[in-house]
Each structure stands twice: as structure tokens, then as C-alpha cells.
Amino acid sequence: MTPIPHEFAISGVYLPPMLIAALLGIAVALATTRWLDRKRLSRHFFYPPLVSLSFMIIYTVLISTFVVGA
Amino acid sequence: MTLAYAIALAMDWDRPYWAAFAVAFVSLTTVGQSVNKAVLRITGTVMAMAVSLLIISLSAQDRWLFIVLLSLFTSLCVYMLGGQRAGYFWQVGGFVTAIICIDSGPDPTSAFDTAIMRGLETSMGILVYTLVALFLWPNSSRDAFFASTVTLIKSQADVFTHCVQLALGQPPTTTSDKLEAAELQAQSSFDQLLQSAETDTSQVMKEQAGWRQFQTQSTALNAALQHWRDSLGDIPRLQLAQAFPDLEKFTVEISSRLAAIADMQSQQSPRSQPDAVALPADLKALESLSHYDRAGLAVARTHMRSIDKLTRDLFTTVARLRGFAERTDEIEAIRTPRQFALPDRDRLIAAGRVAVMQWAAFLAVIYIGDFPGGFGVVTIATSLGMALVYVPGFKVSSLFAPVAYSISFAGFVYLLVMPQLSSYLQLAPLIFGVTFAICYLFYEPQKMLGRAMGLSLFVMICAISNDQSYSFISITTTAMMFVALFVLLASSIHFPFSMRPEDVFLRMLRRFFHSAQTILDTVADDPERQPKAPQRWLYAFHAREVATLPQKIAAWTAHLNPLNLPPDKPQQAQMLTTSLNLLSVRLAQLSELRASAPESVQVDLRDWRMQMSATLNRFEKAAQRTKPADNSTDPATITGEPGRQLKAKLAGTQGDILNSSEAQEVYQLLGAHRGVAEALTAYGEQAQQINWQALREPRFA
Numbered sequence: 001m002t003p004i005p006h007e008f009a010i011s012g013v014y015l016p017p018m019l020i021a022a023l024l025g026i027a028v029a030l031a032t033t034r035w036l037d038r039k040r041l042s043r044h045f046f047y048p049p050l051v052s053l054s055f056m057i058i059y060t061v062l063i064s065t066f067v068v069g070a
Numbered sequence: 071m072t073l074a075y076a077i078a079l080a081m082d083w084d085r086p087y088w089a090a091f092a093v094a095f096v097s098l099t100t101v102g103q104s105v106n107k108a109v110l111r112i113t114g115t116v117m118a119m120a121v122s123l124l125i126i127s128l129s130a131q132d133r134w135l136f137i138v139l140l141s142l143f144t145s146l147c148v149y150m151l152g153g154q155r156a157g158y159f160w161q162v163g164g165f166v167t168a169i170i171c172i173d174s175g176p177d178p179t180s181a182f183d184t185a186i187m188r189g190l191e192t193s194m195g196i197l198v199y200t201l202v203a204l205f206l207w208p209n210s211s212r213d214a215f216f217a218s219t220v221t222l223i224k225s226q227a228d229v230f231t232h233c234v235q236l237a238l239g240q241p242p243t244t245t246s247d248k249l250e251a252a253e254l255q256a257q258s259s260f261d262q263l264l265q266s267a268e269t270d271t272s273q274v275m276k277e278q279a280g281w282r283q284f285q286t287q288s289t290a291l292n293a294a295l296q297h298w299r300d301s302l303g304d305i306p307r308l309q310l311a312q313a314f315p316d317l318e319k320f321t322v323e324i325s326s327r328l329a330a331i332a333d334m335q336s337q338q339s340p341r342s343q344p345d346a347v348a349l350p351a352d353l354k355a356l357e358s359l360s361h362y363d364r365a366g367l368a369v370a371r372t373h374m375r376s377i378d379k380l381t382r383d384l385f386t387t388v389a390r391l392r393g394f395a396e397r398t399d400e401i402e403a404i405r406t407p408r409q410f411a412l413p414d415r416d417r418l419i420a421a422g423r424v425a426v427m428q429w430a431a432f433l434a435v436i437y438i439g440d441f442p443g444g445f446g447v448v449t450i451a452t453s454l455g456m457a458l459v460y461v462p463g464f465k466v467s468s469l470f471a472p473v474a475y476s477i478s479f480a481g482f483v484y485l486l487v488m489p490q491l492s493s494y495l496q497l498a499p500l501i502f503g504v505t506f507a508i509c510y511l512f513y514e515p516q517k518m519l520g521r522a523m524g525l526s527l528f529v530m531i532c533a534i535s536n537d538q539s540y541s542f543i544s545i546t547t548t549a550m551m552f553v554a555l556f557v558l559l560a561s562s563i564h565f566p567f568s569m570r571p572e573d574v575f576l577r578m579l580r581r582f583f584h585s586a587q588t589i590l591d592t593v594a595d596d597p598e599r600q601p602k603a604p605q606r607w608l609y610a611f612h613a614r615e616v617a618t619l620p621q622k623i624a625a626w627t628a629h630l631n632p633l634n635l636p637p638d639k640p641q642q643a644q645m646l647t648t649s650l651n652l653l654s655v656r657l658a659q660l661s662e663l664r665a666s667a668p669e670s671v672q673v674d675l676r677d678w679r680m681q682m683s684a685t686l687n688r689f690e691k692a693a694q695r696t697k698p699a700d701n702s703t704d705p706a707t708i709t710g711e712p713g714r715q716l717k718a719k720l721a722g723t724q725g726d727i728l729n730s731s732e733a734q735e736v737y738q739l740l741g742a743h744r745g746v747a748e749a750l751t752a753y754g755e756q757a758q759q760i761n762w763q764a765l766r767e768p769r770f771a
Contacts, residue, residue, distance in 0.1 A: 013546075033770035033771065034770070034771070036770060037769050037770050037771055040767070042767070042768060042769045042770050043767040043768055043769075045768055046768070047768070048768050048769060048770045049564035049565070049568070049770075051770070052770055
């Protein structure tokens with residue numbers, strides 16, 4: 001069962017759930033690409049910037065679907 | 071800033087912060103520097119006013135034509151900004167056009183008023199700054215300028231002493247790199263101060279042509295010293311002193327000339343007058359050497375003669391400028407020879423990147439509803455793009471802290487301090503205090519980014535006007551806008567061209583070797599056969615690439631990921647670029663000599679040249695991702711000897727065999743070939759220490 005969409009409130013300022021999902025998605029994607037760089041696994045990709053963008057989209061969709069509920 | 075705001079508010083002008091921006095961005099250390107920058111800002115604004123009105127009049131009803139014209143003009147400005155002359159004029163022209171166009175785009179009827187207001191407020195801000203700089207805190211560049219001339223000559227004397235130590239086989243007291251860096255620093259500081267002193271120092275203003283001549287001669291002396299030092303590396307120890315018995319006399323004479331020039335620059339009488347130095351060769355010593363070694367000595371002597379001539383010319387110029395010699399005739403202004411219009415690939419890439427950023431911002435605002443900042447994002451993307459596009463290895467993350475602190479600070483002033491104030495008398499100390507604090511804390515050139523961000527975000531967020539309003543949303547919107555701009559800037563590092571330091575480094579290396587190869591291969595062996603215009607144009611393009619790329623590569627080398635370099639030798643990449651620079655200089659010398667040498671002399675050396683060309687081709691391939699990294703130098707590359715025809719020619723010469731005109735022609739050309747071969751070997755040795763596999767691997771960051 002997927003979580004119900006809800007807004008985040010920080011000191012009365014409401015933030016959309018998609019924004020939170022996108023921020024988390026970018027952070028996790030950056031961590032993944034750093035790890036791949038360190039393990040020299042990035043050499044197996046033809047065009048890393050596009051892979052990096054794909055990671056960001058995939059993580060954002062996954063987080064918004066299963067964690068935040070956007 | 072305080073006065074500019076006061077006048078703009080008293081006149082009830084729209085957007086008084088435009089006047090404040092003008093003050094914030096023209097302020098430099100001396101009056102001359104600031105006035106020069108102010109002139110460029112005003113002329114750039116005037117050009118932008120005319121161009122933006124033209125763009126709006128042509129495309130008032132068509133947004134696509136509007137952005138096409140705007141991005142074309144912005145690209146032109148970015149391209150010109152990368153040139154050597156009046157870069158700031160083009161920068162201002164580009165971003166002010168974007169400001170006026172974007173500001174008036176949705177409401178073209180106000181375009182004329184917006185353009186006039188921008189010009190008026192910029193001129194007023196600059197006028198206020200100039201008057202304050204001239205009458206309240208005048209800071210002329212006079213003393214710094216004359217001190218810089220002494221520093222420059224002393225740095226050249228240090229380099230000369232170092233060369234002498236190398237030539238006489240004495241242990242050098244300091245390293246070449248340190249001396250070269252000090253010399254470059256002294257020359258660049260002199261160049262900047264000369265420009266400023268021409269505006270604010272009457273003594274320099276009157277003798278402008280003379281000081282420009284001094285600058286040209288001094289730059290040429292730097293190059294001659296560097297060439298002499300490089301040529302010494304190819305000559306066995308003590309061989310130079312044995313071949314030229316007067317070497318010591320020469321070194322003493324040049325040292326005393328440089329000391330005398332420094333004396334005159336410090337307003338003291340010169341301790342000696344220049345004396346002639348002949349540098350005859352010792353025939354017995356030369357006879358025991360191979361043609362290859364004689365060629366090396368011939369090249370070294372050419373450089374020494376060039377140093378002799380340049381120091382004598384410098385002495386005469388300085389004696390005239392500082393009143394120690396009578397002026398016999400007017401010094402003519404040095405004119406730069408006309409060059410072909412050669413496109414610069416790096417400047418084209420920069421123009422393309424800013425255009426893509428501008429388009430991306432424009433499309434985002436049109437297609438994403440309520441985009442933070444609205445069309446203001448396009449303006450700021452253009453300004454930021456133009457300011458940062460030529461910074462090698464720029465990291466978006468370096469903007470995070472300055473922007474975050476600046477927004478927090480400006481937000482604090484705007485929301486918590488400004489509402490407590492009720493008149494300009496209370497606001498003025500606040501503007502003065504904030505501006506003073508930001509300029510004081512971020513005074514050093516390396517903190518320029520912090521100062522620019524601090525001042526511009528303070529002016530932007532506070533949005534001081536006669537109808538002052540306060541809104542928390544404006545601060546969060548600005549913050550959100552910068553997040554979007556960071557995404558845009560980060561994307562521009564990968565698209566449309568990868569600007570990762572490793573990718574740029576390899577791309578430039580490939581270009582360098584490709585152009586070097588073209589230079590060796592394409593020039594006709596017969597100077598009688600004049601190449602056609604397209605060939606000359608192509609040749610000039612490749613020669614310019616070879617001459618300029620080593621400096622560009624050196625700038626990017628500092629940003630290479632240390633993980634891709636040998637752990638025990640982090641300076642290896644820097645050493646590689648030094649050897650590249652040597653190769654560039656030697657190739658320029660060779661192509662200069664080949665342009666005038668007769669065919670009979672050149673044909674004998676063709677095989678050797680082809681060998682070197684093959685080595686260059688191997689180096690080019692080593693910088694490609696798909697080819698094996700082979701940076702070895704074929705032994706045949708460095709064992710070139712004159713062929714039968716040349717040997718016969720050399721055998722017929724008598725007397726000072728380096729001085730006979732025929733032998734000199736041959737030895738000069740042979741020496742130039744030898745120089746390129748030695749430089750190729752040096753590069754090959756350095757390149758083999760680099761882990762090319764790691765450098766060529768695709769990576770995320």
C-alpha cells in the first residue's frame with residue numbers, strides 16, 4: 001500500500017511533497033554516482049551525465065511513490 | 071552607494087538600485103582602474119540601449135524571434151568578451167541588453183523608458199563614484215606603477231642570473247618555475263598598472279607611446295630569456311662556455327645593463343652605459359663537435375644576441391623616458407600587425423554554452439507555471455553565465471555558500487532592520503555600513519565572488535525605493551530562483567559540451583597535437599611557391615592554436631581530479647604542460663625559420679620532420695578515449711642529422727663556421743629541428759608518468 005500524499009510544514013511554511021521527493025532523489029542520486037566514481041564503476045557507462053539524470057528521475061519517482069507519497 | 075541611492079530616490083526614478091549596481095561594480099583599487107572600467111560600463115550600456123531597442127522593435131509581436139535575436143547578440147558578446155580588448159564593454163553590452171529586453175519584453179511600449187532609465191542611472195552612479203574617487207579618497211596608481219617597473223626589471227635580472235648559472239654549469243640558487251612565475255606576475259602587474267596609469271598619472275599619459283614601447287620590449291625580453299634558458303637544457307654542460315670564450319664578458323655586461331635600467335627606473339643615474347658584445351666562436355672547440363651540437367650552439371647564440379639587442383633597446387627607452395638621455399625623435403606608437411580573422415574554438419564553445427543557458431531559462435519560464443523569479447531568471451542566467459563561462463574548472467558548489475550567506479544577510483536587513491527606519495537619514499548609514507563592511511571583508515581579489523554576491527543580493531533583495539514594501543515571499547522566491555540557476559549552471563557543465571576538467575584537458579591536448587602536426591606537414595618546402603589565401607588562413611589558425619593552447623591547458627590542469635594523477639607525483643600534470651609549452655615555442659621557431667629557408671636546405675630535413683610528425687600523431691591518439699595510450703618517442707625522432715647536400719654545404723664554409731651566412735642558415739634550421747625533437751622527447755618522458763587510462767575514463771564528477 002502506497003503512502004497518502006501530504007504536505008510538509010516547516011515553521012508554518014508548507015512545502016509540496018514532490019519538492020521533498022525531488023530533493024531526496026537528487027541527494028540519493030549524487031551519493032550513488034559518487035560511490036560509482038570511487039569504485040571506478042563509472043567507466044562502464046557511455047555518457048555519465050545522462051545516467052546521472054536518469055538516477056535522479058528514477059529515485060524521485062521511487063521516493064515519491066513509496067516513501068513520501070506525492 | 072549612499073549618494074547614488076540618495077540622488078536616484080530624490081529624483082523619484084524607477085529602480086534606484088540600478089545606480090547602486092553601477093557603483094558596486096566599477097569600484098576598483100585605483101582611480102585609473104575604476105575610470106577605465108567606468109568608461110567601458112557606460113559605452114557598453116549605450117550599445118546595449120541601442121541594440122535592445124532594435125531587438126524589441128523587430129520582434130515585439132513574436133517571442134521566438136525575440137529570443138533568437140537576443141541569444142544571437144548575447145553569443146556575440148560572449149565571444150568578444152573572451153578577446154583581449156575591452157572585455158568588460160562586451161560583458162556589460164550583453165547582460166544589459168538582456169535586462170532591458172526581458173524587462174520590456176512583456177510590455178514593449180515602455181521599452182524606450184526602460185532603456186533610457188538604465189542609461190541614466192548607470193551614468194549617474196558612475197559620475198558619483200568618479201567624483202568621490204577623485205575628490206574624497208584619491209588613490210592614484212603612480213607610485214605602484216613606478217614600483218612595478220623596478221620589480222619587473224629585477225625579476226628579469228633574476229632570470230638572467232639563473233640562466234648564467236645554468237650556462238656556466240654552476241648550481242642554480244633557485245628553481246626555474248619560481249623565477250618564471252615571479253617574472254610573469256611582475257609583467258602582468260605592470261601591464262595592468264600601465265593601463266591604469268595612462269588614465270590617472272600625467273607623466274605616463276604624456277609618454278604613452280614610450281611606455282607602450284617599454285612594455286613591448288620587456289615582453290620580448292621575457293620571451294628571449296625563456297628561449298635562452300630552454301636552449302641551455304639541450305647543450306651539454308660547459309660546452310657553451312668552451313665554444314664562446316666571451317660568455318663571461320657577455321653575462322657581466324647584460325647584468326650591469328639590467329642594473330642600470332633598474333637604477334634609472336628608481337630615478338638614479340645609471341651606474342654604466344651599454345657596451346658592445348660580439349660573442350665570437352672558438353673554432354677549435356667547434357670543430358670537435360658534431361653538426362647536431364653545433365646547431366644547438368648556433369641557436370643559443372641567436373638567443374644571446376637577441377637578449378643583447380633587447381637590453382640595449384630597453385636601456386635607451388628607459389633613459390629617454392626617465393630623462394637620462396636627450397630625445398632625438400618622437401617615439402612612434404607601436405601598431406599591432408593586422409591578422410587574419412581567426413575563429414577561436416574555446417570562445418565559440420563559451421558563446422554556445424551561454425546561449426543554451428539563456429534558452430533553457432526562457433523555455434522554463436514559458437512552460438513551467440509560476441517559475442520562481444519569472445523572466446528575471448533569464449536575465450540573471452545571462453549575467454551569471456557571462457561572468458563564469460571563462461573561469462576554468464568552475465564548480466557550481468563554490469557558489470552555494472556565498473549565495474546562502476548573502477541571501478540570509480540581505481533577508482535579515484530587509485525584514486528586521488529596514489522596517490524600523492522612517493527616513494533616508496536613517497537608511498543612509500545602513501547602506502553605508504553594509505557596503506563598507508562587505509567591501510572591507512571581501513577586499514582581496516580571491517574573495518571577489520563573495521563581494522559581488524554580497525553587494526548584488528543586498529541591492530536586489532532590499533529593493534530600496536520610494537514606495538518601499540516588505541514581503542517574506544520575495545526572499546524565498548529569490549532563494550528558489552537561485553536553486554533553479556544552480557541546476558542550470560550545473561547542466562551547462564555537461565551540455566552541450568562537457569566541461570569536466572579531464573575532458574577539456576584531453577580535448578585541448580588532441581587539438582594541440584593535431585595543429586602541431588598540421589604545421590609540420592602542410593607548409594610547403596619551397597618558399598617560392600606562395601600558398602593560396604585559404605591555406606595561409608588555415609596555417610595561421612593552427613599556428614595560433616599551437617601558440618595559445620599550452621596556457622589554456624595549464625589553467626585546466628590545476629583542476630584535474632587528483633585521483634587520476636600519480637599519487638606520488640601530484641605535480642606531474644603541471645610538468646607535462648611545461649613541456650608542452652616548450653614544444654609550442656620550438657614549433658613556432660621552426661615554422662618561422664622554415665618560411666624563409668630555401669628548398670635545398672629544407673629537403674634534406676624532410677625525413678626527420680616526417681618522423682616528428684608521426685610522433686605527434688601518436689601523442690594525439692594517446693589523448694583519445696578509444697586508442698591505446700602510447701606516448702613513446704621513436705629514437706629516430708631525436709637522431710636527425712643533416713643529409714648529404716647540407717653536409718657538403720657545411721664542409722665548404724671557413725672561418726667562424728657559425729657566422730658564415732650559408733652555414734648559419736643551415737645550423738639555424740637544424741637547431742630548430744633539434745629543438746622540436748628534444749621537446750618531443752621531454753614531453754614523451756613526462757607523458758609516460760601519467761595514468762592515461764584513469765584520465766580517459768568516463769566519470770560522473
